[in-house]
Structures are given as C-alpha cells and as structure tokens.
Amino acid sequence: MPTALEILQKYWQHNTFRSLQNEIIDSVLSGHDTFALMPTGGGKSICFQVPALMNEGVCLVVSPLVALMKDQVANLQKRGIKAIALTGGIKSDEIIDLLDNCQYGNYKFLYVSPERLQSDWILDRIKNLPINLITIDEAHCVSQWGHDFRPAYLKISELKKHFPKIPFLALTATATPRVKEDIITELGMQHPVQFEKSFARKNIAYMVFEVEDKLFRIEQILKKNPQPSIIYVRNRKSCLEISSQLQTLGFRSTYYHGGLTSREKDKNMQLWMEEKAQVIVATNAFGMGIDKPNVKTVIHIQLPENMENYYQEAGRSGRNGEKAFAVLLTGKTDLIQAESQFIKVLPDKTFLTTMYIKLCNYFQIAYGEGINEEFMFNLNHFCHKYDFPALKTFNAMRFLDGQGIITLSQEFSEKITLQFIIPSKEVIRYTSLNPNDEEIILTILRTYPGVYEMQTAFNLPLIAKKSHHSEAEVLGVLHKLKDKEIIEYHSKNNDAVLIFNEIREDELTINKVSKHLSRQNELKKEQLQSVLKYVAEKNSCKSKMILDYFGEKTTVNCGICSYCITLTKPKKDFNALSKKIIDLLQIEGLSSREIQNKTKNTADDIIFVLQQLLEDDFLIIQKNNKYTLKT
Structure with a gap:
C-alpha cells in the first residue's frame, strides 16, 4: 500500500502536509471516528481524499453544497481520480446508472447531499457499496446552533447502523464549542479523536475603520497595497457599481455574483486569478474552492451576517503566509441597514406558510402532488405576482431549501429556443455565401432535425462543443441569423431551477419545520449582535475577539490589528490639528476628505479629531456630509 505522502506527491505534487493533515489521516486510517476543526485555507479535503485513495473501496462524502461538490469532483477528475456526485435535479434512472458505475467502475469518491440519503432506495444501494470512509463535510450543518443548520444532517447518524466499523470523519471550518459538542453527539461518533487547528491567523491584520466615504478609503487601501484584493458586498447591484467606480478611478477591476452565467463567472474569475484585474468585487457567492495564495487585502464594505462568514471570507487573504489585511469599513447607517437586511427580512411561520402555498399555486401543483417536479423559476416575477417582499421571500425559500422541502439552485441559466x-x-445558399458560419449552422441542423417545424430548445454548450467553436461564437451566429430573419430566436433568463422534494401538504409541510424556523431566527439575531460587538468595541484586540468568539482563549494581543496599532503609535498632540481644522471651517464648510487634503494628515487622525470636536459640541454635520462650526 502506498504511503500517505506518496499519494500526496503523486496526485497533488506536494512534498509535505499542512499542519494537522497527516495526524488526521493517521487517525482515519487507524479506524477512529475523527472530528477536525480546520479554519478556512487549512486543506480539509486532503484529510479524506488521501486516506480514501490508500484503501480499497469508495469514500462516501456528505456535503450540502452543490457547487462545492461539483468543484471537488471536477478537481479529482482532473487528477485522473474517478468521482461522481448525486446532486439535485438528476433523474432516478440517471442515479441508478451513476450508482452502478460507482459499484462496478472502480470509483473512489461518491458525493451526496444529506437529502439524498433520506431516499430509502438510494440508501439501500449505498449500503451495498464497498465504503471505506464516511466524510461529513460542513459538519456544523448538523447542529441547531450552527450558522447553516440543515435537519437532513440529523439522519446521517443512521449510517452508523449500516457501517458500524467504518470511521466517520466530521470536518468543519467554523464551530463554536457548543456547535462542536452538538456535532459529535448528533452524528453518534464513538470516542472521536479530536483535532482543532487554531483560529489564529498571525499574518492577518484585522482592521475596523469607521469612515464617511468608503470609496475614498478603498482607493487609499488599494493604492497602498496594489496586490490582488477582494471586496465583499451584499448584493449584485453593489458588485457592478463598486467595480465600475473603481475602474473610473483607474483600477483594473472585475466582479462576481450568483446572477452571472457560468461563462461570465469563469471569465471574470480568470481575469482576477491571472492578475489581469487587481480587484474582484463579489457577493458571498464568491469563495468556494478559491485558493489564491497572494491575496493581500479583503475588504468588507457592509456588515457581515455573522462572525463565521466574516472569518471565512477574511481568511481568503494571506494564505502565502505574508502579511495581509482584513478590513471592515463601517459607517453611521450600517447598523440600521444590517437590521433591515438581516433581521427585518426573517420570515415567520405565517409568512412561510403563505409563501409556500402561493409557490405551489404558481406552478399549479395540486395538494398531495409535486414530488420531484422541476421548474425554471424567476424570483422577481413570483414576488411581483403575489406582492411579496423579495428578500423576505428569498430567505423563506432558502429556509425551505435548507430543510430539504425544495431545492433552489441559484445557478444562472439562459433558456434559448429557435x-x-x-x-x-x-439556408444552404446562405451557408455557401457565409462559409465561416457553415460549421455552426450544419451542427444545429444535424442536432435538431425538427428545427424547421417548431420552436426548439437549444443547448448552447452542446452546439459549441460539437461545432468546435466557443459559446460566444455560436451566439454571434445566432444573432446574425436573427437579424437577417433566417431564424426566430428567443432567449429567456431565469434566476434559478426549483425542484420540489416533497408532496404538497400546505400547513402540514410547514408545521413539521416551523420549530427550526423560530430557533434559526433567534440564532441569526444573536449572531448579528456578535458582529456589532466586534465592530463597536474600541478597546480590545480584534484578533483576540475573533478567537474568543470561537472559544479559543489567549491573553496575548496580535500587535497588528486596528486596535493594537493604536497602542504602538506615538501619542500625538492633536491640539494643533484641532486648531487648523477650526480655522479652515471658519472660511467654509468642508467634508472630511477635503479637510484631509488641505491638512495633509491621515484619514484616521482627521476622523479622530472631528469626532472629538463633535463630542465637545464645536461642530455639526450638514446633510451634504460637510462639517461646519456650531454657531
């Protein structure tokens, strides 16, 4: 049998393991149930992929994230390792074929969602596979106190009955002590060996700055640190706006959010990965599977929903071990915005029930029917039809998705018919006159023989592959044919694919999950309070606060965060700056940026003195954000 290091070298071309990886692998190979808490960037996947390749049989990986499953399967296949994933939307006959391949085709990895394990026939098939390891990824989802609780995870413990001698490996990047104990109990792990990598990232300077002009501060940060950067925003609109503003300021910038096509996502990602763009402005859809070592700065310009998400996103900086910055910019209205964005949009049981019934009516699903039915879904159209608030509706649907009642794939899709x-x-005459278009047109005609008789659903990636052209080139030909009135062409964008996983039972469907809803809402309120505490606390080391949140105690300050650097700075006499500002304001009202430009002081010093003058009742702020002397 090859050693763990030989497997690592053969498939990943690494000569050494990262901290704790080898120890976790040894524990699994010894047959022990194992719990591993490895913060983001710790290399969790290696911990189950290497031991699985060392033994005969298949590693069963339970994961809640379709995108992550697809990403890991693609990466394994690239390395010549056979892996498959049973994601939502796959028909039963296809699942049978995939499981046959898994049983007889020498596959090494089978990825499934926890909801798939609730199907008795799928579980029966899995019971007959030569399973050598059961890995529970994103294991915090098993805990009602975790930030992504999914009740389907509670059923995973039943695998213990069928595979009593096969080790469980529970992996998570974010778990408080309460969540960790919950994971071990709910999974039924037997005396697990526990590994916990410190949450400390000694090379990351956690910075919290209260600023009036966030774009101006971003500009300063990016000029000072011209290396690759990520800016996290809360919505798609902000992605475009901030990226466009940065381009206007002369920065090479791109953007990434869940509403882009796969082609656009890949293109924008490559621009940033290849450093043709310094900055990528992104929603939290960006990050899974991203391991760019030299990210210098991660900037959040709105408050995150919880400390777990913030830690993971901030942790995408500095993976090469060099000093990096995780900057959180806050403003006076951020608290109000956060409450309206995270708390006021939480659905209660009444709204959830109404929304679910309307959703079934929208797709004309009768009571007692609907299981495994799949639909293209446009959230905005649905909300407009029933006068529902979009964000509250989306949260309600995301909750139903988490409970396994529906599957909401937010993969952007473009439905084309022609x-x-x-x-x-x-048409033949046209192709003879336009030989550059001929191969694409003939491929369409060969693939869709009925395309003369009726509007035909069109598979863009398939035609691109078969004609040996890019998707953009195929679309170019379609638009040209449409302009010349050779074809009738329709393209419709959809936000999501929606699958109903259960029969419609209205109140009965919601009643069985409503207790989880109220608990989850309370947890979200608690989590936001932790974020607000992190931001508001002016007299504590930011790194120490993060460690404390995750149950890791330390008495040592990090020395590099926004609090710690105030301790090492020489004490300034701000009286002269105060006088200079008052003199300037006697002439005219000025913004903080204008004051900074005129006095040639740092933004932090200006803000500090302005706050002091406000507290001492010398100044007032006008509606246009300009400071004037109080008369």
Whole structure:
C-alpha cells in the first residue's frame, strides 16, 4: 500500500502536509471516528481524499453544497481520480446508472447531499457499496446552533447502523464549542479523536475603520497595497457599481455574483486569478474552492451576517503566509441597514406558510402532488405576482431549501429556443455565401432535425462543443441569423431551477419545520449582535475577539490589528490639528476628505479629531456630509 505522502506527491505534487493533515489521516486510517476543526485555507479535503485513495473501496462524502461538490469532483477528475456526485435535479434512472458505475467502475469518491440519503432506495444501494470512509463535510450543518443548520444532517447518524466499523470523519471550518459538542453527539461518533487547528491567523491584520466615504478609503487601501484584493458586498447591484467606480478611478477591476452565467463567472474569475484585474468585487457567492495564495487585502464594505462568514471570507487573504489585511469599513447607517437586511427580512411561520402555498399555486401543483417536479423559476416575477417582499421571500425559500422541502439552485441559466423560418434550400445558399458560419449552422441542423417545424430548445454548450467553436461564437451566429430573419430566436433568463422534494401538504409541510424556523431566527439575531460587538468595541484586540468568539482563549494581543496599532503609535498632540481644522471651517464648510487634503494628515487622525470636536459640541454635520462650526 502506498504511503500517505506518496499519494500526496503523486496526485497533488506536494512534498509535505499542512499542519494537522497527516495526524488526521493517521487517525482515519487507524479506524477512529475523527472530528477536525480546520479554519478556512487549512486543506480539509486532503484529510479524506488521501486516506480514501490508500484503501480499497469508495469514500462516501456528505456535503450540502452543490457547487462545492461539483468543484471537488471536477478537481479529482482532473487528477485522473474517478468521482461522481448525486446532486439535485438528476433523474432516478440517471442515479441508478451513476450508482452502478460507482459499484462496478472502480470509483473512489461518491458525493451526496444529506437529502439524498433520506431516499430509502438510494440508501439501500449505498449500503451495498464497498465504503471505506464516511466524510461529513460542513459538519456544523448538523447542529441547531450552527450558522447553516440543515435537519437532513440529523439522519446521517443512521449510517452508523449500516457501517458500524467504518470511521466517520466530521470536518468543519467554523464551530463554536457548543456547535462542536452538538456535532459529535448528533452524528453518534464513538470516542472521536479530536483535532482543532487554531483560529489564529498571525499574518492577518484585522482592521475596523469607521469612515464617511468608503470609496475614498478603498482607493487609499488599494493604492497602498496594489496586490490582488477582494471586496465583499451584499448584493449584485453593489458588485457592478463598486467595480465600475473603481475602474473610473483607474483600477483594473472585475466582479462576481450568483446572477452571472457560468461563462461570465469563469471569465471574470480568470481575469482576477491571472492578475489581469487587481480587484474582484463579489457577493458571498464568491469563495468556494478559491485558493489564491497572494491575496493581500479583503475588504468588507457592509456588515457581515455573522462572525463565521466574516472569518471565512477574511481568511481568503494571506494564505502565502505574508502579511495581509482584513478590513471592515463601517459607517453611521450600517447598523440600521444590517437590521433591515438581516433581521427585518426573517420570515415567520405565517409568512412561510403563505409563501409556500402561493409557490405551489404558481406552478399549479395540486395538494398531495409535486414530488420531484422541476421548474425554471424567476424570483422577481413570483414576488411581483403575489406582492411579496423579495428578500423576505428569498430567505423563506432558502429556509425551505435548507430543510430539504425544495431545492433552489441559484445557478444562472439562459433558456434559448429557435426555429428556422426560411426554406432549407435558402439556408444552404446562405451557408455557401457565409462559409465561416457553415460549421455552426450544419451542427444545429444535424442536432435538431425538427428545427424547421417548431420552436426548439437549444443547448448552447452542446452546439459549441460539437461545432468546435466557443459559446460566444455560436451566439454571434445566432444573432446574425436573427437579424437577417433566417431564424426566430428567443432567449429567456431565469434566476434559478426549483425542484420540489416533497408532496404538497400546505400547513402540514410547514408545521413539521416551523420549530427550526423560530430557533434559526433567534440564532441569526444573536449572531448579528456578535458582529456589532466586534465592530463597536474600541478597546480590545480584534484578533483576540475573533478567537474568543470561537472559544479559543489567549491573553496575548496580535500587535497588528486596528486596535493594537493604536497602542504602538506615538501619542500625538492633536491640539494643533484641532486648531487648523477650526480655522479652515471658519472660511467654509468642508467634508472630511477635503479637510484631509488641505491638512495633509491621515484619514484616521482627521476622523479622530472631528469626532472629538463633535463630542465637545464645536461642530455639526450638514446633510451634504460637510462639517461646519456650531454657531
């Protein structure tokens, strides 16, 4: 049998393991149930992929994230390792074929969602596979106190009955002590060996700055640190706006959010990965599977929903071990915005029930029916039809997705239909006059023989592959044919694919999950309070506060966060700066940026003195954000 290091070298071309990886692998190979808490960037996947490749049989990986499953399967296949994933939307006959491949085709990894394990027939098939390891990824989802609780995870412990001698490996990047104990109990782990990597990232300077002009501060940060950066925002609109503003300021910037096509996501990601763009402005859809070592700065310009998400996103900086910055910019209205964005949009049981019934009516699903039905879904259209608030509706749907009642795939899709509306001989004449378009047109005609008779659903990636052209080139030909009235072409964008996983039972469906809803709402309120405490606390080391949140005690300050650097700075006499500001304001009202430019002081010093003058009742702030002397 090859050693763990030989497997690592053969498939990943690494000569050494990261901290704790080898110890976790040894524990699993010894047959022990194992719990591993490894903060983001710790290399969790290696901990189950290496031992699985060392033994005969299949590693069963339970994961809640479709995108992560697809990403890991693609990465394994690239390395010549056979892996498959049973994601939502796959029909039963396809699942049978995939499981047959898994049983007889020498596959090494089978990825499943926890909801899939609730199907008795799938579980029966898995019971007959030569399973060598059961890995529970994102294991915090098993805990009602975790930030992504999914009740389907509670059923995973039943695998112990079927595979009593097969070790469980529970992996998570974020777990408080309460969540860790919950994971071990709910999974039924037997005397697990526990590994916990410190949450301390000694090379990351956690910075919290209260600023009036966030864009101006971003500009300063990016000029000072011209290396690769990520800016996290809360919505798609902000992605475009901030990226566009940065380009206007002369920065090479791109953006990433869940509403982009796969092609756009890949293109924008590559621009940033290849450093043709310094900055990528992104929602939290960005990050899974991203391991760019030299990210210098991660900037959040709105408050995160919880400390778990913030830690993971901030932790995408400095993975090369060099000093990096995790900057959180706050403003006076951020608290109000956070409460309206995270708390006021939480659905209660009444709203959830109403929304679910309307959702079933929207797709004309009768009571007692609907299981495994799949639909294209546009959230905005649905909300407009029933006058529902979009964010509250989305949160309600996301909750139902988490409970396994529906599956909401937020993969952007573009549905194309087309029909040739001129005779075939005229199409042939066109191709003879336009030889550059010929291969694409002939591929369409060969693939869709009925395209003259009716509007035909069109598979863009398939035609691109078969014609040996890019998707952009195929679309170019379609638009040209449409302009010349050779084809009738329709393209419709959809936000999501929606699958109903249970039959419709209205109140009965909601009643069985409503207790989880109220508990989850309370948890979200607690988590936001932790974020507000982190931001508001002016007299504590930020790194120490993060460690404390995750149950890791330390008495040592980090020395590099926004609090610690105030301790090492020489004490300034701000009286002269105060006088200078008052003199300037006697002439005219000025913004903080204008004051900074005129006095040539740092933004932090200006803000500090302005706050002092406000507290001492010397100044007032006008509606245009300009400071004036109080008369």
